[in-house]
Amino acid sequence: DAGVIQSPRHEVTEMGQEVTLRCKPISGHNSLFWYRQTMMRGLELLIYFNNNVPIDDSGMPEDRFSAKMPNASFSTLKIQPSEPRDSAVYFCASSLVAGYSPLHFGNGTRLTVT
């Protein structure tokens, strides 16, 4: 079991640029979550998918943020255009829909927008 795989591990970009974060969930998991972690707000749920379908995106801060899950093994979180306040660690996590399954997290992407 390779676990949840996120890329890149670090991303530094300039304000106004497009940023794409990638996630490969654990094989067989059918729920996928994107979280953002900052010192000020802690862990915030941005969006989650069940069976590749977005269920709740109420945590997505603005229209600059978008997420897709084209298939069961891949998801992206895109920020366009990026702003300095988007600087944070972004986590992807996956779990099973059925039952009270714990979330398994990737190692996160540290995003710095200058």
Next chain:
Amino acid sequence: AQTVTQSQPEMSVQEAETVTLSCTYDTSENNYYLFWYKQPPSRQMILVIRQEAYKQQNATENRFSVNFQKAAKSFSLKISDSQLGDTAMYFCAFISHNNAGNMLTFGGGTRLMVKP
């Protein structure tokens, strides 16, 4: 909506001693799960222990145990024989389940420092 509160932003403990991290939550549900996650400086989120709300027996995983008080909506984590590697952020989390699947709500975290 569910809320999870960790009232201790930071704690410290001497190596080999015992420390208890507090967590309270608010929910109107009767069936749910509670978790403690550990986030070391490597920033990886690691599941430490889980508790089913319908079980009265407190969960235990080696040096980690919980004190689950359902009526009080309290879910504290006890770390016995603390080790330097236990230094990390600890997050309490509540999971509810509906037809759409699982939703995990985190507390604000407690930063634990184990001192040699």
